Amino acid sequence: MVSKRFLTAGAALGAAALVLSGCAADSGSPTGGGGGGEDEISGTITVITQRTDIVDTVFQDYKAQFEEKYPEVTVEFEAITDYEGEIAVRMNTEDYGDVLLIPNSVNPDQLSNFFEPLGTVEELSQKYRFMSEEAYDGQAYGIAITGNTNGLVYNKKVWEEAGITDLPTTPEEFLDDLRAIKDGTEAIPYYTNYADGWPLSQSDSNRGAMGDPDYSNTHVAYSDTPWAEDEWHGIVDGLLFDIVAEGLSEPDPLTTNWEESKNLLGSGQIATMLLGSWSITQMQDAAEAAGGSAEDIGYMPFPYQVDGTFHAQVGGDYKNAINVHSEHKAAARAWIEWFAEESGYAFDQGGLSPLVDGPTPETLGDFEAAGVEYVEMTPAVAGEESFEADVVSASEIDLYGPVYRQKLVDIARGAADGTKESYFAELNERWAAARAEVSAG
Template sequence: MAKKHIFATAAMAVVGLALAGCSGGGASSDNTIDGKPSGEITVLTQRTDLVNTTFKDYAAEFEKAYPGVTVKFEAIKDYEGQVKTRLNTKSYGDVLAIPNTVSPNQLSTFFEPLGSIDKLSKTYRFVTEQAYSGKGYGIAITGNAQGIVYNKKVWAAAGLSDLPTTPDEFLSDLKAIKSKTDAIPLYTNYKDGWPLTQWEGNRGIFGDENASEALITDKSPWKPGKYQYVTDGILFDAVHEKLTEADPTTTDWESSKGLLGSGKVATMVLGSWAVSQMQDAAKTAGASPDDIGYMPYPVQSKGKFYSTISGDYKNAISKYSQHKAAAWAWIKWFAAKSNYSYDQGGLSPLVDGKDAPIYTALKKAGTNFIEVKVPAGKKAAWESAEVKTSEVDLYGPIYRQKMVDIARGAAPGDKNSYFAELNKAWGQAVSDVAAG
């Protein structure tokens, strides 16, 4: 299974967890993260594809550096679903990636603080994305840009050499691919659901680092010209124009990588983390990994492309770990020594780290990187509250799956009626949450 994470503020954006049995507590007070690393630690991971290969090599190298520590891995296929449930127990490993279902004000309930934001930010990027009350709770396993993975060979076969700069140009290009090649122009991965959440990650396309703060006070984000309208409009129109897979209910994530790698699919909206996986799939299919490219989202602001960058899943320490110093040592080693980020085509989690080559290519295309700020203070949990109140799961698959169904004629309504429905639900939630 692939790594599935998305835009940083996903950590704020879904329903709250039941907190029964999770009052804080944890290991004894003398078991601090700054003690001598020792003991056996269990690391939960969503990378089922690497756990018996690359991760074993990591463990061997780490144990050489810390001979008093043993590392075990537990790979979880349905990471979000299973870990969300386990957080209501005391059994969720020593080190784990913070699930998207944990809102900022819940971090201290489940995880050990790693230090102040001021201190952590001197070494690590993206530390404000999993923080609360000035404390950081997670270190990114890697960083991502947001945009579109595409098969360059297919796009060239359709006569397309320039990158699209507007949604209309993008849709026109998809139509050219449909008419001039045998490839599926755009693949939604509807059935697996989570790939649809990747569309939310492009909030910075207008060059506004305060886009998330604007969203949580906006009562009509699905109006023309606004981000939600633009990004969901592209998806809706592509499906409506039959530029996506014929039967979205039969899609499959793992096989879709081979489809894009071999040129049977032209385009997917995914974070930059997907590039290395598509390149591997191309090699497996007997194609060239050089066929895989990454383009900025087809929107420009004042003539410039903007790509949102953010941290991926954040490694954190369980409040209930009995070996917190060893867990902290692993997190720091993983960020600084494993080379995971570079090998997976990512942005380094270190301030002075080395980024993968794909980002050089994006910059050559004139792309500006932007970090969208996470709202602070009392507004830190507003988005998650608005998602829960409105039942519009921005970082879940449900509302976009419904949108796809409407667009393909499998559910009643049209784009205008559905966007009006979303505005009504979201607008009421904004009012309710702001009122306290």
């Protein structure tokens, strides 16, 4: 499972294609709360998912439950491993299922080109959380499959074996702990998942660690120096560089494997990974499969405090949306509402409910014990919803993806020229130039 927001290298290329060739939505498509191309909830719908691991098991139970409630609908699933890369290419046609997850390659001002509007953000926010995250001009286009917070998943037994008893509160303390793990255990202290790429992008969803819900609207695209030492990207990317440069990560990043990394962390061969809270249940399953216990898996906030308090960003995961070209929009709408309200997916996966009054998962007990304060980021100012995405595009720095971070890792391990300081200076220069270009345009 992969959490929003990230871009794989393939998706970054797909994003450019989408910008160039996205077809405009039919002006006759229904809007508001309807979201249906016909009144009757019937027909065969294709639901595209990234959950290749449970599409043949858990999702088959969902199918049976949904079809019992809506006997005139048949649900078919299509699971994609490289979801971002493949779906970006398919969305240059009209053939991309009836229900799909909104990919990161679609900028806010492009949403109506590809997806059916579901209603206003104001209206839908009475029932669902995170509605402003895939919205434009007051219209919402997707409903979250689950909500996540962000931090580091770790094997408690390994950390205890290294003699660590307290959570690190600064990047420096975190490095000290990884050094202790390297010296006192057989485990790899930190795992980047470099080869798969997308896990490197998880850090961008941790901006809430700065403790400011307005951070994205006052920093990042509103700063010429996001990689300064006291800015979020400077802090988190600087920590990644130091981890790799000190040999505290996997010895050969070119051979990492996401699925195998779950088994390695669950069995204690890896100590720590930076991932969204969606990963907790998967690591717990891996621990049990390795003969351990789900209790071996912990979840800690990013090692940074503001006024002595940890903060963690909360937000929606991927959003289920309706293909604007679907011939069965009423059935598709019924599916995404049922999935959010009745499937139990969010709770079962240890996620935050997409429902305003939904349950809180037990998997976040570690955050409660650490006194973590949750931060839900303030939406972009009206009229500037695409500003950051436009700067990302103009700078050719895949802020939501792995490519520039992979280069950072390469520099840190001596496989590419440069230093942390020279690379951050280059990123800041490109970012500032892109900001000026987008602002002038």
